[in-house]
Amino acid sequence: MRLGAHISTAGGVSGAFARAVEVTAECMQIFTRNQNRWASKPIAADEAAEFRRLRKETGIGPNMAHASYLVNLATSDAELERKSVEAMVDEVHRADLLGIEYLVFHPGAHMGAGIETGIRLIAQRLDRIVEEAGDDSRVTILLENTAGQGTVIGNEFEHLRDILAAVRHVDRIGVCIDSCHAFAAGYDLTSGTGYEQAIAALASTVTLPKVLAFHLNDSLRDFNSRKDRHAGIEQGKMGLSPFGYLVNDPRFAQHPATLETPEAEAAYARELSVLRKLKRQ
Ligand SMILES: [Zn+2]
Ligand SMILES: [Zn+2]
Secondary structure, X not given: OEEEEXXXXXXXXXXXXXXXXXXXXXXXXXOOOOOOOOOOOOOOHHHHHHHXXXXXXXXXXXXXXXXXXXXXXXOOOHHHHHHHHHHHHHHHHHHHHHOOXXXXXXXXXXXXXXXXXXXXXXXXXXHHHHHHHOOOOOOEEEEEOOOOXXXXXXXXXXXXXXXXXXXXXXXXXXXXXXXXXXXXXXXXXXXXXXXXXXXXXXXXXXXXXXXXXXXXXXXXXXXXXXXXXXXXXXXXXXXXXXXXXXXXXXXXXXXXXXXXXXXXXXXXXXXXXXXXXXXXX
């Protein structure tokens, strides 16, 4: 497993590499635009070139961009749909410009329309996004599993399976598994048996070749709480065991996996060293 972190892009996207090196990240996730606003400034050509140069120089990757939290591809509201699709196409373009492999996004909330309707809408819009992004795009869009708060879709691996089954451009779509979200959604990763059951559930739904990245977060909230509250490694209810299983799992030996508590970036270096010590020699 390639261990990294979600890194701040304050001062410009290419600045993330220096911070990533400082915390010993082998891969990273970034926001390429303000995650809480619809409007975004284009990335300047020289900034993109510098990002690609630093990628080569540092060897940090594969990398992920995380889409805006405002995006909801499951919405039944026409205005939110238009803005969400437009924002996702822009996210794909930005990731392509920077040479970022993966764009991670939350499948969305159906807001009362029902899970089946939500899944159908997500799949339709993903196809539109892939088509609008164009044939030259190299980015793979990753559905992130969720804690299942409210009407959010993606807490059951079956939801992700059904979205993959409904998209036409399935070769451009994969899955990112967030350990905190899985635990909060009722997948108990804390025992060896629970971990193997969760991975077997993934294998029989989305299939393991579709699992392309991980978010390594502990959970502030209880098992099966359906609440999405990340905690740093050793700071939550999960303990170290799930991370021990993950970092030693040969099925995920080449996968990028990032810590995702950017509000505590100062703790990343220590947390990454804790994870590396869990690796069996
Ligand atoms: Zn996320
Ligand atoms: Zn996550």
